[in-house]
Amino acid sequence: MDVDAIIIGAGACGLMCAVQAGYLGKRVILLEKSDKPGAKILISGGGRCNYTNLFATDEQFISNNKHFSKSAFTQWTVEDTISFFETYGISGKEKTLGQLFPDGKNAKDIVAAFTNICEDFGQQIICDAQVSEIEQTAAGFEVRFDRGNKSRSLKAPKLVITTGGLPIPKMGATDFALRFARKHDLKIIETAPALVPLTITGKDEDWYAQLSGNSVFCEVSNDRISFEENILFTHWGLSGPAILQISSYWKRGEEINIDLLPRQNILELIEEERKANGKLMLSTLFNRIYPKKFTDAMAKFLPIEKQVASLTKTELELIQKTIHLFKVKPAGDKGYDKAEVMRGGIDTNELSSKTLECKSIPGLFFGGECVDVTGWLGGYNFQWAWANGYVIAQNI
Structure with a gap:
């Protein structure tokens, strides 16, 4: 299939990346191991989804490199997030301390906005896709995955991994990104449950x-x-x-x-x-x-x-x-069963802060929770995911 990139993980970052790629006329395919996209979005805030924070800056994030997040937040601001959702009929209502929730809507509406836009742009989301192997090729990457009893493979010049972190295993949390990073000798900052x-x-x-x-x-x-x-x-x-x-x-x-x-x-x-x-x-x-x-x-x-x-x-x-x-x-x-996010992850020194591309593996991008950037409670981690999705989309 002729696509510009394969995105593994249809969570907040992966969905935003697919949508922003669509705006640029780029075609992507999202592979999601769960039976539906945006599983963690759907349970956030008790199903109400605190989708950003009015006060979000790089100051509310924990990382071994406290400056890493600045570039992404410059490229995609809180105002960009608010404007994006308002375009699709979702306006924000502040609860406390800058936390924005959909006014009169909920997490399902957030996910529906993304899936509807993906459909409009022809961005395919394949759920129940268990990635079994990733191989670098001369032309980019080949991703093999199982779906039901069938095995399939996709090829693309760019690969985006936005599979999240370890919290809430029952919702499909996985260490996929960390395992892939270790396999390719990328440094991992020690992980631990956070907001727990x-x-x-x-x-x-x-x-x-x-x-x-x-x-x-x-x-x-x-x-x-x-x-x-x-x-x-x-x-x-x-x-x-x-x-x-x-x-x-x-x-x-x-x-x-x-x-x-x-x-x-x-x-x-x-x-x-x-x-x-x-x-x-x-x-x-x-x-x-x-x-x-x-x-x-x-x-x-x-x-x-x-x-x-x-x-x-x-x-x-x-x-x-x-x-x-x-x-x-x-x-x-x-532990991870009750944690909202994961602290630690792929060392930011392995990535470009401007593009989120892996320095040692051209064409490979990591975004969202699997990267060593962890936000406070109150919509900050969603803002990081949206910003990552936007930045990666510009560079695939």
Whole structure:
């Protein structure tokens, strides 16, 4: 078949690449191992799809080369993403912290936009395609794949690998890109689950479990970064936006700090109550700030059944430290089953930042999650995927 490129992986990056190639009059074929394209798009944001972030810049991404993403984001901006989707009837509605969701639509509409455009341009998407072998030829690449009981092969001068990362195996996640890269001696930055809940074991395990389902607005930090959002207590530890964010910067064995009242000072609140009503119980004050279950649980650490007027200097110091510097040492994380993205991946030094072409294998491109660029929670990783798809399409 006479095509300009074969794209392996019909996720966010692969679909955008096919569409942008179509605008340029280029013909591509997408091979997808799942039974439908955009599987991870469809489950993102609980099916609502937080498809970009108004504040996305290269600053919200983790990589061994923090400058690598700048070129892609210069070539394809957040405004480009918004305009692209608006052209196809999908306008954005900001939820919080710049997160854009389709207004009145959902993830299915996002995927449908791509598949409809692909159909208009004659870009073929072949699902249930299990790639078995890739061979470099004098004219480019030959890709062999199995579909049902039949084996087929395709040839093209350019090859694009956008097969994502390791999270959510049940949705078809695969290490295909990493295996292919290793086979061709490309360097891989160590991978790990990112944007993932953290687990607590040991003597404090039951304390966290009893709070399961309770959410508290906090500032979560380590010595490298901090995030101010909600945390969610679970039967196995901690989740919620702030925890998912910090997990991308957490390494096993490290502590994280939690400020349980980031925008106020607990001692100032206590002092105000002492002046107004010294007989007020500390638990009553806490119940104005936190869920009752959380207040009750704090009895393990604090004298919550004392009147604020009778709190000693030592007790006040303990309250200050507990509320504003609550230390947690997670045992681990929930792994790729619960992670939203993968940290690490193909070393950016192996790729051109301007084109995403592999330096040592001309005509080969990698994009999206399999590359060592990992964004924050809140639409950032989709923005990276869209930008990659656009950049690669210009160069295939």
